[in-house]
Amino acid sequence: xxxxxxxxxxxxxxxxxxxxxxxxxxxxxxxxxxxxxxxxxxxxxxxxxxxxxxxxxxxxxxxxxxxxxxxxxxxxxxxxxxxxxxxxxxxxxxxxx
Numbered sequence: 001x002x003x004x005x006x007x008x009x010x011x012x013x014x015x016x017x018x019x020x021x022x023x024x025x026x027x028x029x030x031x032x033x034x035x036x037x038x039x040x041x042x043x044x045x046x047x048x049x050x051x052x053x054x055x056x057x058x059x060x061x062x063x064x065x066x067x068x069x070x071x072x073x074x075x076x077x078x079x080x081x082x083x084x085x086x087x088x089x090x091x092x093x094x095x096x097x
Contacts, residue, residue: 012036016075018067021045029078042068042079 003022024044028036049059
């Protein structure tokens with residue numbers, strides 16, 4: 001199912017989406033006192049820019065200026081920055097003897 005159809009099913013017909021980045025959407029962010037916004041995976045967005053021909057440096061600069069730095073109102077999309085998987089919050093796997 002297409003992203004716009006999924007958002008419509010959730011009653012989110014007025015959220016802002018970035019054209020061409022549907023595969024980078026990780027969900028919808030809900031916060032008290034604000035309207036829901038579409039949430040993109042920052043790494044996925046940058047990877048897509050690199051896949052489209054930019055160097056990593058160019059992709060990060062483009063992302064920071066044109067995507068993260070864009071404000072189109074209260075429904076402007078957000079970007080998820082993932083915590084490292086080897087952080088202090090991850091639990092070690094149990095060893096089997």
